[in-house]
Amino acid sequence: MNAKQKGLLCGVSLLLLLSSVACGTATKRRPAGPSGAAAELKHCLQLSAQKKQTEAVNCLEAYKSRYPDSEAAAEADLLIADSYFRKKDYLLAAESYNDFIKEYPHDPKLDYAYYKAAQSYFRDTPKAIGRDQQYLDLAAQNLSLLIDAFPSSPYYKLARQFAMQVRTKQAKKDFSIAKFYYNFKEYRACVPRFAEIVDKYGGTVYDPPSFYYSIVAYKKLKEKEKARGALNLFEQRYPKSRWLRRARGLLSNKN
Secondary structure (H helix, E strand, C coil): CCCCHHHHHHHHHHHHHHHHHHHHHHHCCCCHHHHHHHHHHHHHHHHCCCCHHHHHHHHHHHHHHCCCCCCHHHHHHHHHHHHEEEEEEECHHHHHHHHHHHHHCCCCCCHHHHHHHHHHHCCCCCCCCCCCCHHHHHHHHHHHHHHHHCCCCCCCHHHHHHHHHHHHHHHHHHHHHHHHHHCCCCCCHHHHHHHHHHHCCCCCCCCHHHHHHHHHHHHHCCCCCHHHHHHHHHHHCCCHHHHHHHHHHHHHCCC
16 A cells, blocks of 8 residues: 555545544434433423422423424423413413414313413402403303313313303302492393393302392383293292292282
8 A cells, every 4th residue: 555545544534533523422412302302391390390480481481492393382382371370370371371272273282271271361350349350251261162162071071160150250240230220229220230140141149139130120110011021031940949939929919
């Protein structure tokens, strides 16, 4: 082998050596794939479990940015909403769940997102009935969508029970307004409000008294036919109600 051939062989060997080192370095720096993603996600979840919700959200945002076009991104978005919920930042949680619903309309966890959005809106509603109750309607909407679209969901039964709780609170607010007009003898103003409670929130505890006060108001307005019509409907829906007995007494022949 002459000197020229030896030089060429040494050059090739050097290139192979450098390539091997570079590949080895790249292998060490490359994310570990699925196992690496799982480890990152586990770390984020540990932060959430430790009630470090702000750190958990930051961790999940970083996790999502590393896997933007995978199922991991959807999972991260839902976990971010969960972190806001655990942090009791309910309005931001509700918005995050609704963003998830819009972004991933075919995700298998869509029913869960609807349910948690409803919970978030409900928990952000003030307990005092005299204060703004605007988020009750949004809670009801999310529950209605879940009930209509996911009859086989594990959250279906919970959603129906929760929907009654939401409707009862909505009815309570409207009943307080109707009763306010009734107490001030504004019978023409209170009647449609009591009727709306019966129509919109049927089945709640505010149904029977709404029927009763409607009948009283009709009698005060000397609209006996309407009072009789309300009584007939009352009898069909709540034949055993104590409020019904009182209403019957009002419209007896002696009265």
